[in-house]
Amino acid sequence: MGQRKRRADGLLEKKRTINGKVMHFYGHTVAEIEAKIDAYKAELAEKETKGERFEVVYDAWMELRRTQVKPSTLYCSASACAHTRAEWEGYRMKEITPTRIAAWYQCLGDQGYAKGTVRNHNDVLSSVFKHWIVYFGGDFNPCPYVDVPRNLKMKVRTPPTDEQLAAVKAHPEDFGFVAWLLMYTGIRLGEAMALQWQDVDFGTGFIHVTKSVWWDNGRPVVTTPKTKNAIRDVPILNVLRPLLQERQGAPTDYVCSGRATPLTASEYRNKWGVYWRKLGYYHSDGSGSWDADVSAHQFRHGMASVLYEAGVGEMEAQRILGHASITTTHEIYTHLRQAQLSAATDRLNAFLANGSQVV
Incomplete structure (x- = not known):
């Protein structure tokens, strides 16, 4: 039998040993305490058969x-x-x-x-x-x-359009430099924000990606990439090299900000938005502000398309893009193959519709 006593605060206290553990129950009446004991036992029994909540x-x-x-x-x-x-x-x-x-x-x-x-x-x-x-x-x-249902839609991230790419290629000035950097490296936005000139090795011809920026309430925080595959060397393509050399700053300066600290979130958004507005690719967000039609991440997918079209293998593309899993690279390449097949089918149908015949 459990012991019952009246506490200084007026509550009754009853001590019981349940499953070898001494427990203390409190209440204004004996009935209230007994109800709590029964509820505790029922909870234990349910946890034993069904597990924790x-x-x-x-x-x-x-x-x-x-x-x-x-x-x-x-x-x-x-x-x-x-x-x-x-x-x-x-x-x-x-x-x-x-x-x-x-x-x-x-x-x-x-x-x-x-x-x-x-x-x-x-x-x-x-x-x-x-x-x-x-x-x-x-x-x-x-x-x-449990398998994820096969009939779910795939979120397809599209690269910039040919017209948008042409506009960027024609305008590397101002913040277009960052667009060029993203376009010809395929690095992530956070990786670009964390690049310092000491990471750009013109001698070996590689950009050493070893860190990333994420914005905490808009303030830049430099950290290591979240996966080991994200730490990698990205080749400096010949088309990008002159622009990098022209902009080169002090070793510890950040490439995108041109100073000793990375861009803040608001600085990046403003500069990116102004650049795309000048090019004519922007839209209203409904609040009076303007957003760019193109995101930084789209250039990453544009680089994946270039790698595929250039015949770069999936393993090499994975290393350049820093995908954590080859599955991600494979899915992108598979999507590109399907897109090419669809385009070829459309061209063939158009050819036959014009009265041409297969001999």
Whole structure:
């Protein structure tokens, strides 16, 4: 029998040993305390058969994750993390079955999420289950048994148009220098912002990509790239070399800002927007401000197209672009092959429609 005593604050306290653990329960009446004891026992029994509540495991996983990954990675995955917690809050771990997960993935697709975004949600959910197994004694991760639906749309990032590329090639002045840098290297925006002149090795003919900038509330923070493959050497193409040499500054100056500190987020957006507005490629965002029609990331995909058209193999393209996985490079190349095939089909149909015959 548990001991019951009246505390100084007027509450009754009852001590009970449950599963070898001494527990203290408080209440205004004996009935209230007994109800709390029954609820605690029921919670233990349900946890034994169905596992911990998802939000408990998720919160523990996130607390650990904040100490293990870069703030920029946390920022990029914030949306998928928030959606995952909201979806499964209230479930117990063993209630989250492959069937329920598959239905969730399809629901995300029906809401317009692309296949890559659904994969991000899958990665988050799978990581939470791994945490449950390691730190809570869980026994099963259902995520590997669920495929992302095949019918989901692919988010296709398109390179700049031929007209936009021609405009950039004709205008390397001012912030066009940054557009040229992106166009002829394929490096990421954050990598470009972190480049210093000491990273541009004219002797060997390579740009050494070893760091990246991410903006914390608009302020630049220089950090290492998030994957080891992002640390790489990118060739200085002959078409870009004269422009780099013309702009060359002090070794520790940043290439894009021309000073000892990287550009802030607002400085970059303003300079990028002004440049594209001068070229005539801009649009209103509805609030009176103007946005460029072309993003920095589009030049990265433009470089992937150039590598493909030049016959550069997937392994070499992966190293130049710094993809973490060859799968990413392969998917881009596959998309380009399909686009070329589609264009060839259109040309053939047009040729035959003009009255030509195959002999």
